[in-house]
Amino acid sequence: MMGPWTVVLVIVSLTASLCAVARGQVSAEPVITNGAETVQETVGSTAVFNCRVQNLGDYKVTWTFVSHDFVIFEGNTLMTSHPSKYTLLQSHDHIYDLQILDIELSDHGYYKCSVGSDSIISHLEVTDLEPLPLPDDPDGINVTDCCIAKGVSATCLPTCYPANIPRGFDVIGNCRAPADVIGLIDCFNGGSNHDTCCLDRGVEMVCLDFCHSAISLTPEAASCLNGTSVYALVSCAVSGAEHFPSAPTSVAAIAVNTGSPAILIKWAPPEKNADAVTGYKIMYRRVTDTKDKSYLIQDRGVFMHRLSGDILPNQGYIVHLVALASHGISLGSPEIEIYVSDESVQDMGESIDDCCERRNVPASCRDMLCRSKTWSEFHTANALRCFPYLSDVFTCLAGERNHTGCCQAFEVTPVCLPVCSGSPPAYDASLSGCVAQMSLIEACVQQGFSSQPAPPTNLMVQHVTNNLAQIAFDPSVSNVTRYIVLVRTDSKDAPFELKQTLSPTTSTFELNNLAESTFYWVKVVAETEAEASLFSETVSFLTYSESYDEPEERPARLDPYDFRGCCVDSGMPSVCADGCIYQVNMTDYYKQHLATCYSHIGSVLSCASDGRDHRNCCRRRNIKVECEDLCVQTKLGELDSRFVPVCIPETATAVFCYNEGLWSLPKYPDVVVTDRSIHTITLNWTHPESGAIVDSYGISYKPANASPNKTITMTTSKFGFILQDLQPATAYDIEAFSVNENGTSARSPTITEFTLEDIPQVIPVNISEPPQDRAFWQNITHCCENTVSAACRDLCLNKESAMDQAGVCFKESNTMLACLSDGQDHRVCCEERNLPSVCLSICGGKAISDNIAQATCMSYAYREIIYSCFFERQGLIPKAPLSFSAKRSDTAALNVTLSWAVPGFCGSDCYYTVHWWDETDTDKKTTQKIWSTSVVIAVDTINRHYKFMVVAHNSYGSGPPSAIWSLYVEEYARDVKVYLLGGSSTADQGTDVRLVCSIADFPQDIRQMVVRWHFNNRRYVGLGQFLDLSSVSMEDEGTYTCEVTDYFATSSGSFYLPIKAAPTFDQMKIESIPPGLMGRTAKIACWFRGYPDSDEHAWTKDGSKLEENLSKLSMSIDQRYHTGITSYRLKIADVVESDYGDYSITVSNKFGSTSCHVALRNPEDEDVIDVAPAVANPTQCCAERGVPSPCRDLCAFNVNVSQALMDPKYLSCLQYFESFVTCGADGRDHTKCCHNSAVVSTCQPLCRGMVPSFVESDPSRLIRCIGDWQQVIQCMETGSNNLPFKPESLVLTPANNGRDIVITWDPPTLNADKVDHYVIYYAQNGSAISKHVSLSRNIFRFLLTGLEPLTHYEIWMVSSNKFGQSLPTSKSEIETSDFILGLPVGLTVSFKPESSSVTLTWRMLQPEYYPSYTVYYKMDTDTSYKQVPNVKGTSYTLTGLYLGRSYVVYVKGVGQVMSLPSDTVQFTLKGNSPDHLTVNHIPNSPNVMLSWNMTDPHNQYFFNIYYKRDVDKDYEEIPNIGRTSYILTGLNPGQTYLAYVVAIGAKASLKSETIEFTTQDVGNAEKQSKKDDADTDKIAIGVGVTVAVIALIAIVLLVLFFVLRGRVTLPKVNDTVAYENPGFGSNAAGSVKFQGMDDSSFNYGHLEEEGGAGADVKVPEHVYDNTGFVGTNGSSSVQTGEINSETQAYENPTYLKTNLADPPMAPNGTGNDSVATLELNQS
DSSP states (O other): OOOTTHHHHHHHHHHHHHOOOOOOOOOOOOEEOSOOOEEEEOTTOOEEEOOBEESOTTOOOEEEEGGGTEEEEETTEEOBSOTTTEEEEOSSTTBOEEEEOSOOGGGOEEEEEEETTEEEEEEEEETTSOOOOOOSOTTOOOOHHHHHHTTOOTTTGGGGSGGGOOTTOOHHHHSOSHHHHHHHHHHHHTTEEOHHHHHHTTOOGGGGGGGTTOOOOOGGGGGGOSHHHHHHHHHHHHHHTTTOOOOOEEEEEEEEESSSEEEEEEEEOOSSOGGGOOEEEEEEEETTOSSOEEEEEOOTTOOEEEEOSSOOSSEEEEEEEEEEOSSOEEOOOOOEEEEEOSOHHHHHHHHHHHHHHHTTOOHHHHHHHSSGGGTTSOOHHHHHHTGGGHHHHHHHHTTTSOOHHHHHHTTOOGGGHHHHTTOOOOSSTTHHHHHHTHHHHHHHHHHHTTTSOOOOEEEEEEEEOSSOEEEEEEOOSSOOSEEEEEEEESOTTSOOEEEEEEOTTOOEEEEOSOOTTOEEEEEEEEEOSSOBOOOOOOEEEEOOOGGGGSOOOOOSSOBOOOHHHHHHHTTOOHHHHTTOSOOTTHHHHHHHTHHHHGGGHHHHHHHHHTTBOOHHHHHHTTOOGGGGGGGGOOOOSSOOGGGTTTTGGGHHHHHHHHHHHTTTSOOOOEEEEEEEOSSOEEEEEEOOSBSSOOOEEEEEEEETTSOGGGOEEEEESSSEEEEOSOOTTOEEEEEEEEEETTEEBOOOOOEEEEOOOOOOOOOOSOOOOOOOOOOOOSSHHHHHHHHSOGGGHHHHHOGGGSSOSSSTTGGGHHHHHHHTTTTOBOHHHHHHTTOOGGGHHHHTTOOOOOHHHHHHHTSHHHHHHHHHHHHHTTTTSOOOOEEEEEEEEETTTTEEEEEEEOOTTOOTTOEEEEEEEETTOOOOEEEEEEOSSEEEEEOSOSSEEEEEEEEEEETTEEOOOOOOEEEEESSSOOEEEEEETTSOSSEETTSOEEEEEEEESOSSOGGGSEEEEEETTTEEEEESSEEEESSOOGGGOEEEEEEEEOSSOEEEEEEEEOEEOSOEEEEEEEEOOOTTOTTOEEEEEEEEESOOOOOTTOEEETTEEOOOBTTTEEEEEEEETTTTEEEEEEEEESOOGGGOEEEEEEEEETTEEEEEEEEEOOGGGOOOOOOBOOOOOHHHHHHHTTOOGGGGGGSSTTOOHHHHTTSGGGGGGGGGHHHHHHHHHTTEEOHHHHHHTTOOGGGGGGGGTOOOTHHHHOGGGGHHHHTTHHHHHHHHHHHHHHOOOOOEEEEEEEETTTTEEEEEEEOOSBSGGGOOEEEEEEEETTOSOOEEEEEETTOOEEEEOSOOTTOEEEEEEEEEETTEEEOOOOOEEEEOOSSOOOEEEEEEEEOOTTOSOEEEEEEEESGGGOSEEEEEEEETTOSSOEEEEEEOSSEEEEOSOOTTOEEEEEEEEESSSOOOOOOOEEEEOSSOOOEEEEEEEOTTSSOEEEEEEOOOSSSOEEEEEEEEETTOSSOEEEEEEOSSEEEEOSOOTTOEEEEEEEEEESSOEEEOOOEEEEOOOHHHHHHHHHHHOHHHHHHHHHHHHHHHHHHHHHHHHHHHHHHHTTOOOOOOTTOOOOEEBTTBOBOTTSOBOOOSTTSSSOOOOOOEEOSOTTOOOOOOSOOOOOTTOOOSSSTTOOSSOOOOTTTTOOOOTTOBOOOTTSOOOOTTOOGGGBOOOOOOOOO
16 A cells, blocks of 8 residues: 555646746836735734835835735735734835734734735734544545546546555556646645645745636746645645635525615535634625725624625626635635626616506605615515505516525525515515515525516507407516417406417417407517516407497588577677677677676687687687687686786687687587496597597596696497496596597597405504513623513524524514614614604613514614614613612601612703602503602502602603602602611711611511612622621722512612722713804813722813813812712813814822813814724634534523523533633723622622633632623623723833923724724832823823832723723833933924925923934825934924925934924925926836826916936026926936926926836847847847838828828928927937827927027918817817918917017917917938
8 A cells, every 4th residue: 555645746747747947037126125924923912924016117015915815915005904904104105014913813813015026924823723633544635526526537536545555556657647736736726725734834925826726837837846745735634624615505696786785695504614704704806806805704603795895886896705714714716706786776766657657556665665775674564565566566676587596595595585586575674684684685686687578568559349459568688588478358357378479570379269248458578589578568458349449420411500590599688699699790799798797708709619629720720829729729717817817819710710710610429427437437428419520539538637748549430338447446537539521529528437446465463563662671691681572582692693684583583673773762862863763662762562563673774773773872872770769758648659770871961851650550650840859749648569660851852761660669668768877978988887778657667577788780799687787898889789579568768979089080971162162162071980089170281270260260079979970070171273272180088090182173173083983793703712612602692591500511611711702802801890880899800801810729719700691701792892001102211300200102993983092001110009191082291290200100091981981902111210301391383484494493401411303204195204304493484395295394403312202293385396306117118107186276487407417416497387397308327317396487486306216228238138038039120120121111100191181291301309298209210290198199299499589380281180289268178180371260378479589488379479380300
């Protein structure tokens, strides 16, 4: 048998035989000057890798995490989703260092810096990471199955099981084929990426492809085929076989556009080693990019992600995933290409509304439901109001397409799959689930909108007889192969049957052999070869009876019209009817009888019109347009007011036309409705009894409430008509008219008729909304324990997963969502954000029992509103009232007195509601809007148990309830009081105290009752009338409740025990205002615990004591014994600029002192902190700390530890207890929350991520903490959202008089917005006692004073807010000095307007130690300072600054030791300088283009360019440039130059910065190229000669063409070149060529005259097509370059005629200053 490592020799031999070494010459590229490095760090620390680059040029530096195969930075662009982890440090142009913050186990591995072809690989060793375990059977690797799948030949197959290779087996001979070699390497990798392992074993970077199966048998591969590389590959494959996962499976992606483009990605776990997965990484890039971006999924249980943020519309993307493990990653999944469009939302929205309108969904329902947002904002009440139309609505929401396949791929639950194909969700228990999955369904709809076939639209019944129907439709917008016609006969309950198959080009069809008098329904489906659309809208029709087709016999003649009879019948007086004669003087007749007949003129004209349309006649006779309707008068009574008086003169014309049409125009028929059904109205009529012969009839109809443009008009020669395909229970307006060859009649009077009502669909639920009250839970634990089943309770307690969308707890998801309110009422916030009213009770912590109503609230847009209110309003809504008590106050009146203390976060707008109820009566009684903290309640009767509670409210919402008091109201008044024995208001720390429970009016002695004590309304702490506390500390401060129970009832009383101890800072309040707002007051408040004794006048500002001045400054103190808080307050009235500064107060008592420092700043100048949110993931943390998979179940916020520890499978997990608590704390200190939650003090170290000290000596005592574990976890979870992380970059510097230390720091990278203040702790070395100072969140530099000289100190910091604080920073050590450090103070800047110089002045403390100074300055946009060293004296003038730019400056003294820096000063120079001077190299040329900015739009400037070689002394000048770019020519190749620009204008001469550049070494490159490859040069020369000859022939032909056409007069040979201009440069042959950026276009050349003043400039009529000739007179910009030299039609600002005797002209010169012609000169 052969050994297992024989495969090493096999792969080396085989691959070497297939590769040949070929090395080419490498051209000069950027070089990395430093070497690789190995950095060792622990979890939580920071690592920096160096990368120093020379000659970068246009290249980009790339940092790659090789071990995880993703790019971190490409240039300055961050390519991964870790903005807070990775930073590119660039203090200089050649420095590209990578900084990695907050190191995790997963950061272990190799990091590559690369630029061009150069690279280095550095190694980060995370020392906490355990080494990769050895495989159980290193010799047993067997990849035979993989080899078969990869196509390894049968002769080579034994090699795939190295341990069993028989002796004498010819491996090389049997495995020579390339497929065998590639298959062997691929299979030994096992679907995993072994790059880290290979690099650990010394494999070179160029050979890493072999370690992740990216194998190509190229010549370069030969260098890798040595024993070391292949041995490393095989050994890594063996080591990783049991520990590395394979690639994620079932990866799918769809594009989504719901307002912003995104890609929805789903996947399944790897097939191999899925348990080893710690997370996933999504790799994605645009198809046009070469580098992947990446997104980290840290939760191994997540299998779907919505990728957004930097996804751009109208772009193609390529996506794949890798699985992450502790020591490596998998190979990537197969790549998916997907296109993201920006048309989805708008186009779908328009398509949905059009579809709903086509399908006759009422307008009100279209407004509510037919819009794209219905998917994200599904409202069940709206849906129920439109229940009969939901099928059509959801068909339209689905785009009339079938998306079932996509929905199945994305695991939409089966009960909801019909929604994907256009069916409405069922209104049963599954509704909430389907609504919660509508985000997935919507994504599939958007993806399939362009790929799935759409049905035909606008089906219309065109013609119906007794046995035939013609139907037309608009073709499908999709590319379909056929249409299927489905027909249903006679009954709505009958099935549809396939009737016809139509070609894709058909848009009309006939249904033949139909039964007479029968109803039919028709719909059409479009099909492709693979898919079918949804159904089109359905049309219906009723065939005619056979007798209906018999035409009525027309009369031979019509009776003469009786005009006067019509008038008489209208009821007018006879004197008016006598005028009803067709005559021209009818108008004159009625003028004579106007008084009598005025109200009947309309009737006269209506009778004269006789139901005919005479408008054609009236138009021929030029009647006024506004009077045309007079010619079709049908209204009886008065004449319409719009015809009076303007149309009175026109009545004679109208009467003439009435008479003319009497025998030529038809009269309208008399129409009656003879039948109607759900979808039809049957009409009949007879011939008119008078008027001309009728040829045909017309019917116009529309829904009664529709606009006129919805009218449908049909014509027929019959005497009846069936209106088809009408909507049920709908009113239609119907009119008829007659038609003959001379015109039409007027419309008949409108008939409004209803179709019959369809059998209504029964709405399956009651649509009444549930009551919007709230539930009274004290917190999330209380709610989950009382409302959620035991199986789902842990899920309820985990806020991240409380919205289970598919598991067994799905039916309880809305209950779990309500519990997230954590006992608070957030309805105010939810209402502000327009949450549907049906969901508001969830915001109040009350679940909705009605499944139909709760479905609305499961829409993902509405869930987001609820979530955001829950988490964003934390710290704003009041807490539970403290010290609540209920006491009998009046036995006769049955009054109960309730009292309580003001809770936290209540604010000035706080009020209360009191709730009480009889235990036998579920109806609660509520007293609203109680503004005080006590109230007297009158109960109903005696001898009853009553319960009482109080809730605090403010403008943000309502807090959790107080403790519930039980009181038995009887003839005896029970009164329970608690007090501190001795009568003191506080208890000193370290003393023993006794609390007394006193009762009054109980029917029996207290010794016969049960008396229990509780701490903070939760933890049981003792029995009996007295509670003794030994050596109290601040941990004992809180609310103690005595609960007394006799045989009737339980009554209770509470007392807040205040502890006097060394004062500690609690929190600060700052209300700053902008200056100058009279009547407004800035407020500062510092809150302390420990009850300091200092009075309120201890405030200082900038180190000076403040004196109270009630008109300006007022100071006060507020000591609250029921909360433990003493607040010191300072108010500053009418704030001005000088009031801003640093305020502080130091407070003390006999136990110690502390201070509070507040920076009051102008709020308009405050910087906005960039916030990187923190996401706590304890499970991921535990995995990185090596906790095995079964025990990670305990490392989560939702675990029930007391139950888990009873499970035998978790007993072995206690050894990882430290990891559980460390990961749960997540770098924050949650002690404050734990104390308030009454966690046992000895267990409180758990709350800051530490194992209590007693565990090591007596682990059994840990059982005491199990009962508090749920509270600890809840505090950790709450803190993960609300607590800040620790400050960063703590730096200590000794200062001033030897006893001071300057402390500087940066805000936390994560959760910086959560910082309320910072606390600095300091202690002498070896001392257990520390002091501390507290500073506001906007202070990052503090001078610590009053220290002992020559003393060693330890200093550390925490970030803090009202919820608690971060863990401390690492302790920094420093020894104070007796050397006096100086400090420059009073730095001021002065300058004159429009000046580029400024003068700095300052004064120096301890100037005798500092003979000189260094001035530091920079533009505010720069990252590093420039220095001016060796400045003598305390003033200095900076020159050469740029106008319009902002600068930052500070000063340091220079002596034996550098002084402290002065304060920085920022200033802005008024004006404008040339800036952003840049250099662009002309390809294949030493010439360069200079360009710069001049942003002043109000003044005109010329520019002078100054340049020289760096070895030259003097600059060369190019004056009077009229633009902001210029090509420098005639430069030497490979030389370094300096250049700057001066702007010359009306106000000043302004200078840019000086830049340095090196020209391209064109000549050397050509020589090197010839030397390297002579043969190639010969070919190139031959080709070049050929091209040159062709080009020369083309030029000659072009010139000859213009000469022959007379368009160019060639100058004489002895002419001189008149104009020098970089835009028109001479070539080597001396002829003029047009030279621009690309050697073909003009570059706005400035012509400067040499040949004499006033010489004309000429140009040929035809030059090159160029937009560089731009005119100033609107339409005169030159596109074809044709300039008329006679009319001077084009004025071009870039070509100036310059008379040397005159000053330079402005570029926009006109008149004689414009250039008409340009003479091209040949030498």
